[in-house]
Amino acid sequence: MASPQQNQSASLGSDGDPRYANLDERKRKRMISNRESARRSRAKKQHRLDELLAEINNLQTENNAIMKKIDGATQMYVGAASQNNVLRAQLTELSDRLHSLNSVLHIAQEVSGLALDIPEIPDALLEPWKLPCSVQPITASFNVNMF
Template sequence: MASPQPANTGSDGDLKYANLDERKRKRMLSNRESARRSRAKKQQRLDELLGEINQLQNDNNKIMQKIDGATQVFVGAASQNNVLRAQLTELADRLHSLNSVLHIAQEVSGLSVDIPELPDTLLEPWKLPCPIQPITASFNMNMF
């Protein structure tokens, strides 16, 4: 009669091990599924970040194009300003020469001639007493 107990104990042990193995197998499957979800979530986040990088690079390129356009407008305005300054200097020199000729003619003829002097404010426009006229935007400036 001693032999039935070891058989029962053995079968009980097999059931315990079978239950243990089944729990271990379920846990392993659960861990695998969890790891798969984690990898999928990481991949989705990576894809989102890559998309954000692309969007930021596109935005950066657009801003750089706007900066380049503004720089070209500035360079054009500075160049035109330099031309206008040179013209102002030339015209001021001409006016001084003409005034000198008028002074000589006045002395020689003895007639009184009204000779206007070149105002300093013409050579220094930032000191003009008159109100500043508004600057109207051109078509090219509206692109910003």
């Protein structure tokens, strides 16, 4: 059991002076308060870190979804451009055929002396480069790897 002298020494402070008794108690309370404040600060910091990590995951998921949409749109564009090129080649071939057939009809008309009803070839078919849509290939690809 503690002796009366030890109890009196504890109430007087570490130096045995009653002026320091409250100082030691205040110091102990301040240390406890500082520890609790530091614990709350660490918990708050960890919570914010968890929020940021969750946001990173969400943004990466959104980014992947957008990249898939871009890839799909790019594939659709490439398919449409390819089909457009095929149609332009067919247009050129058919325009050449039509021009050749009209030439044959003109020659037949001159040779036979008969009046034939030969339709005129529309200008757009004879000059496909003047069509409203020009062929401009896009060779750039969009591929961004993050993280």
